[in-house]
Every structure is written in structure tokens, then in C-alpha cells.
Amino acid sequence: MSNNNLLYRQVQSPMVLKIAKWIIGIFLVIGLCSHFIANDMPLLAKYEGSVSSPATVEFLSDIGIVDSRIYDETKFKWKIMPPIPYSSDQLNSRFNVSVGPLDNQEVSSLRYRHWLGTDQLGRDVLAGLVHGTNIAVKVGLLSVFFSLLLGLYLGLLSGYFGDNSWKINIFALLIGTLIKALGLYYILYPIIVNPGLFYYLNLTFIVTILQLALYKFIPGSTKPSISLPIDLITTKIIEVLNSIPTLFIILAFLAIFTKPSIWNVIIIISIIGWPKFARLARAEILQIKNLEYIESAKSIGLSDFQIILKHALPNAITSVISITAFAISGAILLESTLSFLGLGIPLDHVSWGSMLADARVNFSSWWLALFPGLAIFFVLISFYIIGNQLNEKMNARH
DSSP, rough: OOOHHHHHHHSSSSSHHHHHHHHHHHHHHHHHTHHHHHSSSOOOOEETTEEEOOOHHHHHHHHHOOOOOOOGGGEEEEEESSSBOOTTTTTTTTOOSSEEEEEEEESSSGGOTTTTTBOTOBBBBHHHHHHHHHHHHHHHHEEEHHHHHHHHHHHHHHHHHHHTTTTTEEHHHHHHHHHHHHHHHHHHHHHHHHHOHHHHHHHHHHHHHHHHHHHHHHHGSSSSSEEHHOOOOOOHHHHHHHHHHHHHHHHHHHHSSSOHHHHHHHHHHHHHHHHHHHHHHHHHHHHTSHHHHHHHHHHEEEHHHHHHIIIIHHHHHHHGGHHHHHHHHHHHHHHHHHHHOOSSSOOOOOOOOOOOOOOTTTTTHHHHHHHHHHHHHHHHHHHEEEEEEHHHHHHHHO
């Protein structure tokens, strides 16, 4: 036991915490700026008499803001390339087999050397690591963000209202359910078939406004209402999700999606991950909802939702934030596992898990397993260290 405590103190030392924060910071910067770190398109170039940024145009076209454009490389008067002049899906015709980082490489200059080698298709491993970092950041942050929103929402409502306290307008419930069903269909379907960021955000905004307007202009005091057992519904859903193995849930949802997409993985991980946030939020509000300051807030006329936002939510966030780092690391590990198995994201997308899968069928290419494995290890252990630090700080406050 003493050896375990000594090891724990060493892991939680200030120097180790600082290194972990630096690793996470570098991880986020590379993930968010990956398109401008590893790309075969110039960051800046003079093309047909004007200065433009082909890499930026390509990035904006990928998220649906502008139309894609094809550039003729022979017409560049001058160009400034990214630090890694390869994209993750760029095939190198000079290499029809994987080339190691220490092997001789026929390249025009050291600028175009594959410093971490290539895979069996000639794709640059370093560019693949950068692109895999982008996928890990997207999946880790977005899936945990959606899980956090859904978990806080259901956890606070179930803990505060219980089974008999939430009176809801029947007409608002029926029409609101219809709006949400249509909204989910028209939001999820474009994401699965043809993802577009602005279409998704705009439609989400419209559905939210319609839902808020519905509850605003159909007051429950003047229409028939029912008691919604929100606590029973939430707890039973959590029990069902916890009783089913995670792999079965993943396979069931993957069968629904007709086209592989990174959004499929984000949605699945969000559905799997929200119960842990809901349980903590529910437990926190059950502790405080009968305290004197909550009763005082009710006596001065604050509505239930004002009390939840101003008093319950801040207390719940302090408890939930301590597991956020663990949730992000779990999401990254789950995405890597799915990519390793060939599930979730498209097969032509390079990720840490897909690189490990390539190493499985090519044992002699040790670099395909070493570098993605190290990336996963250092990122996960860094999130674990930071998560422990957050957990200790939150426990000290309580």
C-alpha cells in the first residue's frame, strides 16, 4: 500500500502535472490546427495573379462554407507549404511498400522526407498522426460536450422535480414531441448523409426557438396539464443503458447509420456517456433542493427553472467537471477502438486506431504501431493525471 501511495504522489507531483498540461495543450493545438500543420496544399501562394490560401479554401469547403476549388500546381508562382507537406490521404507513388523512418528515402530534399515513415500505401505516418489528433479532439470534446448537456439537463430535472412536481401542458408536450422528432430527423439525417456544419447549426437553432416559443405562448395554467414522472423515466433509461454491454449498444446504432461518418461516432459516444453526468447532477440537486436557501428562493417568487439555473446548476457543474477529463479520455479510447475494428469513421480517414489496425496486418512496420500507440498512451495518461487533480480540488471544496 505504501508503494502505491508513493507512486501516486509521484504521478501527482507538480512537475508531472505541468508536463501533463503541456501534453494536453499541444494535443489540442495540433488537433484544432491540423489542416494547417499537415497538408499538401500551400498555406499561402500566388495563383493566377492573386495571393490566396489554398489550404484555407480547402478547409472551408470541407465544412460546407465555400465551394471546393481545384488548383493547378504548375500555375503557382510561389508558395508557402505547411510544416508537414503531406496530407493524411496523399499516396506517394515512389513507395509501393511501407518505408521506415530510418530507411533510405528517395525524396527531393529533407523538407519532403517522411520522418516517421510511411504505411503500405505510401501515406505519411506523421501526417496521419496529425489527422488522427484532429479526429481525437473532435470526438473527445464534442461527444463529452453533448453528453454533458444532456446529462445535466435530465439529471437536474429528474432530481429537482421528481415524479410528481413537474406539471407540463398536454398540448405543449404533444406538439413539442412532434417538433423534436422532426427536428432530430432533419438534423441527424443530413449529418449522416451529407454533413454540413452551417446547416446543422441553423436547423438546431430553429428547432430550439420553436420549442421555446411553444412553451412560452401556451401557458400551462390555462390548459390541461399532467405530472410527468421525469425522475422515473430518467433513472430507468440509465438502468437500461447500464445493463446493456457497451459493444452491443455501439453495434445497434451503427446498424442504423447507413453511411460511416465521424458524427456517427460522436452521437454514439454521447448516448453512451450522458448517464454518468446525469447521475452526478441528480445526486447533487437531491442534496440541496430542500435546503433553506432553495426554500427562500421559492418564497420570493423565483420560478423552478430560475432556481435550477441560478442555484442548482452551479453546484452540479462543480461536481460534474471533475469527471470531464476522464470522460474525454474514455471517448478518445473508444474512438480508437472503433477505428481499430474498422467501425464508425470512414475507412479512408486516417486515425490512431486505423493506423494500429494497419500495423496488425504488417508486423514488420513497427513504426505503424509505435507512434500511434505512444500518442494514445501519453494523451490518456495526461487526461488521467489532470482528472485526478480536478477530482482532488472538487473534493477539497466539499
